[in-house]
Amino acid sequence: DPEKFTAFSKDNPFLKPPYLTFSELVDHMEREMLIENTNPREGHWTPVSEWCDVCRNKFDYIIKLENEPEELLYFLQKVGLHEDRDELLSIHNNSTSKPTNQNDIQPFISQLNDHQKQFLNKVFENDLIMFGYETIT
Numbered sequence: 001d002p003e004k005f006t007a008f009s010k011d012n013p014f015l016k017p018p019y020l021t022f023s024e025l026v027d028h029m030e031r032e033m034l035i036e037n038t039n040p041r042e043g044h045w046t047p048v049s050e051w052c053d054v055c056r057n058k059f060d061y062i063i064k065l066e067n068e069p070e071e072l073l074y075f076l077q078k079v080g081l082h083e084d085r086d087e088l089l090s091i092h093n094n095s096t097s098k099p100t101n102q103n104d105i106q107p108f109i110s111q112l113n114d115h116q117k118q119f120l121n122k123v124f125e126n127d128l129i130m131f132g133y134e135t136i137t
Contacts, residue, residue, distance in 0.1 A: 045123075
């Protein structure tokens with residue numbers, strides 16, 4: 001019963017092998033979105049354009065996590081929290097200490113069939129445009 005566990009619960013099946021493949025995750029996302037009227041969309045894959053109204057708000061900083069940790073360190077310096085960086089970027093931050101690039105992403109994209117790619121492009125269309133990403137091909 002998915003309602004019996006929290007994200008960090010020892011009973012969370014997503015934290016135990018066998019882990020979902022990226023393709024299986026995309027299929028799961030699509031199934032969940034089909035029932036979103038009765039089950040709110042999982043926040044981790046809700047498009048940014050649905051929960052962050054960038055057109056109506058004035059932001060001082062927008063960080064692309066693909067450029068982590070460089071952008072996070074720059075942000076912490078700008079807001080005066082650079083001295084606290086070790087605490088703020090602790091074990092809860094899964095950074096690999098290098099930016100994400102196309103070579104890192106391609107093995108995951110290659111797992112997807114055309115339908116899954118179209119699904120992701122449709123769901124994240126506004127995000128792809130807003131943040132200057134290419135569509136998934």
